Each structure stands twice: as structure tokens, then as C-alpha cells.
Amino acid sequence: MEDVGELKDVLERIEAKLIAAGKIYSAIQFQIWLIAMVLYYLIIFPLSVVPWQLTAAYWILALIAFAYFSSKIWKRLINLFRSHGKDARSSPAFGMGISLSWICGSIVGWMLIPKTLSDLQIHQSLAIGFLSFISISVFGMFLTFLYIAKSFEKEMIPAFLIPAVAIPAIQSISGGHMVYAGFSIAFAFSLTVIAYLFSAFRTIR
Numbered sequence: 001m002e003d004v005g006e007l008k009d010v011l012e013r014i015e016a017k018l019i020a021a022g023k024i025y026s027a028i029q030f031q032i033w034l035i036a037m038v039l040y041y042l043i044i045f046p047l048s049v050v051p052w053q054l055t056a057a058y059w060i061l062a063l064i065a066f067a068y069f070s071s072k073i074w075k076r077l078i079n080l081f082r083s084h085g086k087d088a089r090s091s092p093a094f095g096m097g098i099s100l101s102w103i104c105g106s107i108v109g110w111m112l113i114p115k116t117l118s119d120l121q122i123h124q125s126l127a128i129g130f131l132s133f134i135s136i137s138v139f140g141m142f143l144t145f146l147y148i149a150k151s152f153e154k155e156m157i158p159a160f161l162i163p164a165v166a167i168p169a170i171q172s173i174s175g176g177h178m179v180y181a182g183f184s185i186a187f188a189f190s191l192t193v194i195a196y197l198f199s200a201f202r203t204i205r
Contacts, residue, residue: 020200023155025077027196029070030159030189036062037182037189050178052126056110063102094148101140109133120171127170127177134185135164155195162188 040058044050109132117125138160145153166184170177 016203020203021077022151023196023200023203025073026153026155027193027200028073029066030192030196032066032069034186034189034193036066037186041179041182052122055126059110063106094144097144097148098141101144102137104140105133105135105137108136121177123177124170127181128167130178130181131163131167131170131184134188135160135167138163155192155199158188158191158195160188162191 040055040062043058044054109129113129113132114122114125117128120128138156142153142156142160145151145156163181163185166181170180173180
């Protein structure tokens with residue numbers, strides 16, 4: 001019985017470390033997005049007029065860079081999970097769900113919304129599109145984790161809920177629409193990073 005108890009304790013500690021590793025990985029993903037957003041605002045701050053082509057090109061490159069660095073970390077995480085018989089997140093359906101989330105968010109946020117809201121100022125429609133892009137994409141990720149990985153990622157909720165709540169305010173402010181959108185997302189992602197790190201440390205206490 002003592003050996004069984006020790007084995008159970010070891011397995012519980014391994015499970016806790018795997019959960020913590022997953023939480024830390026998610027926190028890193030959102031932190032990478034925060035870095036990308038801050039860099040974007042550092043680039044556009046000196047400009048009196050921000051061409052939409054610059055915004056589009058920057059975020060396309062940011063998505064590529066994000067996918068590259070994220071995949072590097074993801075491979076290490078998957079190898080860690082596989083070494084302990086946990087590979088739900090490595091399934092093709094999971095990867096497809098994550099990819100489709102960002103594809104749908106990009107189409108709605110950067111294409112459909114600016115065309116639909118063409119009667120608004122360009123920066124207003126872009127700001128709403130930016131917030132929608134993030135909200136839809138992260139919500140899709142949340143659903144992918146929930147239904148495919150069978151994991152309720154409560155830490156992710158601020159990352160899609162706060163940008164969605166911020167959308168109605170765009171039409172009520174007189175200027176700085178993209179700045180408002182960016183800070184709303186940065187605030188949401190910062191809360192998510194803290195929530196994931198807190199959950200990770202709480203798991204391995």
C-alpha cells in the first residue's frame with residue numbers, strides 16, 4: 001500500500017508539472033503578442049499619418065513571426081506531453097482548430113468589418129476590426145481547447161471578452177481609436193498572462 005501511495009504521489013506531481021508547463025506556454029504566447037503590439041505602436045508613433053498598408057504589412061509579418069516562435073515552443077511542449085502519454089493537443093484537429101480561429105478572425109476583422117463599416121472614419125473601422133480580429137481569434141482558440149483538448153482555459157477569457165466589450169466605445173471617442181484598441185488588447189492580454197502564470201505556480205505549489 002505504501003508503494004501504491006508513493007506511485008500515486010509521483011504521478012500527481014508529474015501531472016501537475018505538465019499542467020504548469022501548458023499554462024506557462026500559453027502565457028508565453030500572449031506575451032509574444034504583447035511585444036508585437038508594443039513594437040507596432042513604437043513604429044507608428046512618429047508618423048503623422050499611418051498608412052493602412054503599413055498596418056496590414058506589419059500584422060502579416062507579425063503573424064508569421066508569431067507562428068514561427070510559437071511552433072518552436074509548441075514542439076517542445078508536445079514532446080514533453082508525449083513523453084508522459086499525453087498528446088491530445090498534438091492531434092491534427094487541435095492544430096486545425098487553432099489555425100481556423102486566426103483565419104476566421106483575420107477575415108472578419110481585417111476584411112469584412114472595414115468594408116461593412118465603410119461609412120465610419122478609416123481609423124474607427126480599423127480599430128473595430130482590430131478588436132474583432134483579436135476577440136474572434138482568441139474565442140476560437142478557447143473553444144478549440146474546450147472541445148478538442150477538453151480543457152477549460154478560464155485564464156483566456158479576459159483576452160477575448162475585454163476586446164469585445166471595448167468595441168462599442170470606439171464610436172463614442174473622438175480620436176485615437178487604434179491607440180484605444182491597442183491598449184484594450186494589451187490590458188486584456190496582460191491579465192491573461194498573469195492569470196496563466198498564477199495558475200501555473202498554484203499547480204506546482
